[in-house]
Amino acid sequence: MDRNQQRPxxxxxxxxxxxxxxxxxxxxxxxxxxxxxxxxxxSDPSSSSFSSIATAAYSETDSDSPWDKLLGAFLNSLxxxxxxxVATFLLVLLFxxxxxxxxxxxxxxxxxxxxANLGGEISILxxxxxxxxxxxxxxxxxxxxxxxxxxxAVFMSRFSILIxxxxxxxxxxxxxxxxxxxxxxxxxxxxVALALYDLAAVLLxxxxxxxxxxMAISRDEDIPALVYEARPVIRDDxxxxxxxxxxEQRSNVNDDDVENNVVxxxxxxxxxxxxxxxxxxxxxxxxxxPETFLEGIGLGASGAIKxxxxxxxxxxxxxxxxxxxxxxxxYACYLAIIAGLGVTLMLLSVYQKALPALPVSxxxxxxxxxxxxxxxxxxxxxxxxxxxxx
Amino acid sequence: xxxxxxxxxxxxPNRDQRSNLNPAHxxxxxxxxxxxxxDGPLGLTEEASVxxxxxxxxxxxxxxxxxxxxxxxxxxxxxxHSRAFPQIRNYVVRSAIGFSVFTALLSAWALTFSIxxxxxxGPVWDKLVMYNVADRLGLAGLA
Numbered sequence: 063m064d065r066n067q068q069r070p071x072x073x074x075x076x077x078x079x080x081x082x083x084x085x086x087x088x089x090x091x092x093x094x095x096x097x098x099x100x101x102x103x104x105s106d107p108s109s110s111s112f113s114s115i116a117t118a119a120y121s122e123t124d125s126d127s128p129w130d131k132l133l134g135a136f137l138n139s140l141x142x143x144x145x146x147x148v149a150t151f152l153l154v155l156l157f158x159x160x161x162x163x164x165x166x167x168x169x170x171x172x173x174x175x176x177x178a179n180l181g182g183e184i185s186i187l188x189x190x191x192x193x194x195x196x197x198x199x200x201x202x203x204x205x206x207x208x209x210x211x212x213x214x215a216v217f218m219s220r221f222s223i224l225i226x227x228x229x230x231x232x233x234x235x236x237x238x239x240x241x242x243x244x245x246x247x248x249x250x251x252x253x254v255a256l257a258l259y260d261l262a263a264v265l266l267x268x269x270x271x272x273x274x275x276x277m278a279i280s281r282d283e284d285i286p287a288l289v290y291e292a293r294p295v296i297r298d299d300x301x302x303x304x305x306x307x308x309x310e311q312r313s314n315v316n317d318d319d320v321e322n323n324v325v326x327x328x329x330x331x332x333x334x335x336x337x338x339x340x341x342x343x344x345x346x347x348x349x350x351x352p353e354t355f356l357e358g359i360g361l362g363a364s365g366a367i368k369x370x371x372x373x374x375x376x377x378x379x380x381x382x383x384x385x386x387x388x389x390x391x392x393y394a395c396y397l398a399i400i401a402g403l404g405v406t407l408m409l410l411s412v413y414q415k416a417l418p419a420l421p422v423s424x425x426x427x428x429x430x431x432x433x434x435x436x437x438x439x440x441x442x443x444x445x446x447x448x449x450x451x452x
Numbered sequence: 453x454x455x456x457x458x459x460x461x462x463x464x465p466n467r468d469q470r471s472n473l474n475p476a477h478x479x480x481x482x483x484x485x486x487x488x489x490x491d492g493p494l495g496l497t498e499e500a501s502v503x504x505x506x507x508x509x510x511x512x513x514x515x516x517x518x519x520x521x522x523x524x525x526x527x528x529x530x531x532x533h534s535r536a537f538p539q540i541r542n543y544v545v546r547s548a549i550g551f552s553v554f555t556a557l558l559s560a561w562a563l564t565f566s567i568x569x570x571x572x573x574g575p576v577w578d579k580l581v582m583y584n585v586a587d588r589l590g591l592a593g594l595a
Contacts (some may be wrong), residue, residue, distance in 0.1 A: 094547070182591070183591065186582065186586045186591055187584070189582050189583050190583045190586065192581075193571065193583065194567040194583075195561065195565070195581055196565075196566065196581070196582045197561075197562065197565045197566075197580045197581055197582060198580055198581070198582050198585045199561070199580070200558060200561065200562045200565070201582045203515060203558065206515065206516075207516055207517065207519070208518065210516055210519070211516065211518050211522055212521050214519070220495070220496055220500070220504070221492060222489070222490060222495075222525065222526040222527075223491050223494060223495075223523065224490075225522060225525070225526075256581070294494065400525075448455035
């Protein structure tokens with residue numbers, strides 16, 4: 063076969079199974095951990111003492127009518143999506159002005175805040191729940207260690223792959239858990255709104271993410287943001303040493319055009335501080351504290367799949383919110399999200415450009431949640447109680 | 453899929469020949485080079501590793517034993533092949549020793565605290581334990 067003489071055209075379909083597993087495993091771990099946290103910490107679904115920008119316009123109470131809740135949820139999502147758009151355009155502007163150091167520092171700082179602040183709070187909630195007899199000195203040393211090494215992992219470009227991936231998943235879990243504490247209607251409308259926003263931002267020519275990706279390609283640079291990259295699959299025919307080089311351009315012998323593998327889709331995710339306001343956060347300027355979580359899926363320099371951290375977060379938020387109802391909805395939503403992710407990866411291999419990873423999965427997830435909640439549960443309960451099926 | 457399988461079958465006879473020559477260093481020679489990091493060919497080269505190992509070792513003194521542990525984990529091949537990288541091995545072994553000492557001290561304190569409890573410490577225990585500290589400082593009030 064002439065494959066042995068020329069360098070074979072390596073498309074993502076060659077090792078699709080291994081690369082799929084490389085992405086599905088961390089997504090599943092993230093979702094599983096968030097469901098576990100939700101079930102363990104069992105936060106009261108009706109208490110909405112959680113305030114962030116996503117509840118700035120309207121905070122839900124139990125006594126409102128469904129129409130009021132829906133309207134309020136729309137307003138909340140509008141505010142949130144508007145804030146994210148502004149923050150993403152700010153990121154595009156900064157990237158255009160080549161303030162890359164500032165962005166990297168900001169990324170490290172936001173990772174530190176998430177790990178120390180949110181991580182500390184969740185650990186304290188867990189300790190409270192289980193009455194674990196740990197003393198404050200040990201706890202602070204452990205938390206300090208954990209967060210500082212996490213900042214190293216995120217900040218430094220050449221670090222152990224496994225540890226960097228682990229820390230990114232942990233950051234995703236922490237942020238997702240906090241987002242599950244939003245009021246219920248707001249969460250669902252927000253997820254749908256973000257899916258639509260992602261679609262627009264990546265595919266429209268005026269979308270901020272598309273601008274960002276095009277700038278990164280034209281300058282042949284990295285976008286400094288939190289992105290999960292699966293371990294690149296080492297094929298025997300490739301040049302192993304240069305696999306990790308980000309700006310590598312591989313030219314296939316078969317094709318005339320140079321295949322540029324530095325393609326990504328990113329979107330910035332903004333996170334407002336939670337009600338536990340640390341003074342440092344309050345004293346920051348009127349512009350928000352955008353944390354550069356990214357959304358969207360693309361191919362890294364070595365052909366490994368990159369998935370933005372925002373995708374991890376919102377998949378987990380969906381599943382976490384489903385867990386607050388019942389585990390049956392969790393199974394349904396998990397399968398829907400994984401199917402959506404598979405579809406997105408297939409599209410990625412076909413189109414070979416940056417794609418939004420949220421829309422398909424979120425839409426499937428939301429549809430399946432409501433179907434399971436409204437129809438499936440009744441059916442299964444009836445079958446079980448009549449001893450037809452367990 | 454077919455292409456990848458045929459590639460492997462092309463490579464394996466070469467490997468067999470090499471392994472017949474030198475069975476002891478089979479893994480080293482067939483990959484062409486020993487990589488100092490656990491990521492293998494995806495990780496650092498040897499020159500960069502010395503710099504990294506030294507920096508991790510120095511930073512670990514800022515009460516960061518977990519950084520020492522990460523150092524040992526990352527440069528695990530250095531610990532395994534004891535003759536391979538003398539400069540890196542220096543720092544990695546010292547990191548391992550530092551991590552073990554620190555962990556021993558910290559776990560001694562933590563275990564004494566949790567097992568001893570109130571009988572050993574008296575009322576101070578209640579002041580030091582984490583969930584009370586969190587309640588006092590209002591850290592745990594989230595939901």
